[in-house]
Amino acid sequence: MASDKKKTVLRSANWFGTRDKNGFMYRSWMKNQGIPEHHFEGKPVIGICNTWSELTPCNAHFRKIAEHVKKGVIEAGGVPVEFPVFSNGESNLRPTAMFTRNLAAMDTEEAIRGNPLDAVVLLVGCDKTTPALLMGAASCNLPTIVVTGGPMLNGKHKGKDVGSGTLVWQAHEEYKAGNISLHEFLSAEASMSRSAGTCNTMGTASTMACMAESLGTSLPHNAAIPAVDSRRYVLAHLSGMRIVDMVHEDLTLSKVLTKEAFINAIRTNAAIGGSTNAVIHLKAIAGRIGVDLDLDDWKEGREVPTLVNLQPSGKYLMEEFYYAGGLPAVLCRLGESGALNKDCLTVNGKTIGENVEDAPCYDDDVIRPLDNPLVENGGICxxxxxxxxxxxxxxxxxxxxxxxxxxxxxxxxxxxxxxxxxxxxxxxxxxxxxxxxxxxxxxxxxxxxxxxxxxxxxxxxxxxxxxxxxxxxxxxxxxxxxxxxxxxxxxxxxxxxxxxxxxxxxxxxxxxxxxxxxxxxxxxxxxxxxxxxxxxxIIANTSGYEAMYRNHVMQADEGCDFDFLVGCRGSEVPPHSH
The missing domain is CATH 3.50.30.80 (IlvD/EDD C-terminal domain-like)
Structure with missing residues (x-):
């Protein structure tokens, strides 16, 4: 295997592999971080796209996750380089994080293409960070792997488990109806979010984590391991190791994101009772990689039963989902029903069918059997x-x-x-x-x-x-x-x-x-x-990013991407002559 790695033609060699003035400057400036000479000699440079931000609470623990990714990259013989991309957190950002999803995708795309990277690890969590980074990476089409931050622990209120987000809607309706007091309503605040991580319901963050895994862009179990579970850090480490091998295998994103993979994701969305936001995000990702996906393709999931008994559709939360077997258990059952395209390639080099074959389910109430679904026809209508x-x-x-x-x-x-x-x-x-x-x-x-x-x-x-x-x-x-x-x-x-x-x-x-x-x-x-x-x-007089947004955003059935961003532009970039 070592001899194969030496033969790999690295994209980063266009920066670091020349013995001229440009190579001198690229290497010299990077060396001010203490990078040794031998790291520029045939080692894959792995970019870690980090959406860490204290204004994005879901992603505020990503510095630690990034460190575990780096350990994996180094162990496998790569050189990790971490860099920030726009972090659009749903909970704080106005008017809505969806307004800046395309901005984050543009940031990601240009950061990947313009830098000496051979592959990328996408650190995502909060709702729009997952589609945004996948959109940007798809337009570049390098080897890419997704590492999600994971869901927060179950909320606890009045001795019961409560779901983030869903509790807000339920408690507010009860308050408006006069069934609970203002004090009782406000007392739920501290109960809902008690650890790092994304919403623990099957909201958009958990849905898009499941979409990333069902598309084959992450390692198995990425979607559901709780944010503070040590196994989340193990998965980050293994993802760092795996991305180095993906460089040597030339396993680019377009080999994973096929039409069949998107159909798998659509059917998975039905099985998990996933968010309607997935309709828009999957269309946008497909548009970037060049896959023809439209609303009628969602009919593929209409007859698929909802198996995952999670809030807001059902009873449980993401902790129980992981302990019950996580997404591999769901995909295994879809495979048994004939609803899974088992031959789709995933980032670990195996097919999705191989990944989930005989995946166990430990709780048939959390992940229902095919003959006892939560909803018989659960797909998006x-x-x-x-x-x-x-x-x-x-x-x-x-x-x-x-x-x-x-x-x-x-x-x-x-x-x-x-x-x-x-x-x-x-x-x-x-x-x-x-x-x-x-x-x-x-x-x-x-x-x-x-x-x-x-x-x-x-x-x-x-x-x-x-x-x-x-x-x-x-x-x-x-x-x-x-x-x-x-x-x-x-x-x-x-x-x-x-x-x-x-x-x-x-x-x-x-x-x-x-x-x-x-x-x-x-x-x-x-x-x-x-x-x-x-x-x-009356025509609104806008300027700045809002003007660009209004002039170029497409409609919901088109994925709400900007019209000029659709398509895969690849990773080629003109050389910089100093």
């Missing part, structure tokens, strides 16, 4: 109709079965500020049979497509004991949220999609079983309303 000609999505595993076929009167909120002021009005003409409609919260409308689609119900309805209503918007919702919520309506209202034409009193029919979302208004009337809106449109 794709809706189309005159209200969403380019599609909308709904998460059946988090919805109320009795609302999956529902006809109701529209109560319209023109934007999120209008919603906040109107929903608390005791005179609002609304009851539980109505359909709440929120506009202008899509990619361009918010901007950034914030997670406001799971609108809280009006207090007057909550006080009646009602827990769910049909809600429709062009926004997203948190993966930790629940309810019969139609999201990502495309085109968005800001782009004069039919959603913009909905008025109070219009009747809307949701038929999730048949994938239909219909506004009971004639095509002529919809067109006339939209024409009137266009004639009265």
């Amino acid at each position: 794709i809706l189309r109709g005159n209200l969403a000609p380019r599609g909308a999505v709904l998460k059946p595993s988090a919805a109320s079965p009795e609302l999956m076929n529902h006809r109701g009167r529209a109560v319209v909120f023109e934007n999120f500020e209008h919603y906040k002021s109107r929903v608390v009005d005791p005179d609002l003409d609304i009851d539980e049979t109505c359909v709440m409609v929120l506009k202008n919260c899509g990619p361009k409308g918010y901007p950034g497509m914030a997670e406001v689609g799971n609108m809280g119900l009006p207090p007057k309805v909550l006080k009646k004991g009602v827990k769910d209503m049909v809600r429709i918007s062009d926004a997203r919702m948190s993966g930790t949220a629940f309810g019969t919520v139609v999201l990502h309506t495309a085109p968005e209202a800001m782009e004069f999609g039919p959603l913009a034409a909905v008025q109070d009193g219009d009747m809307i029919h949701l038929d999730a079983h048949n994938g239909v979302l219909h506004l009971e208004v004639s095509d002529e009337e919809i067109a006339a309303r939209l024409e009137n809106l266009k004639s009265n449109q």
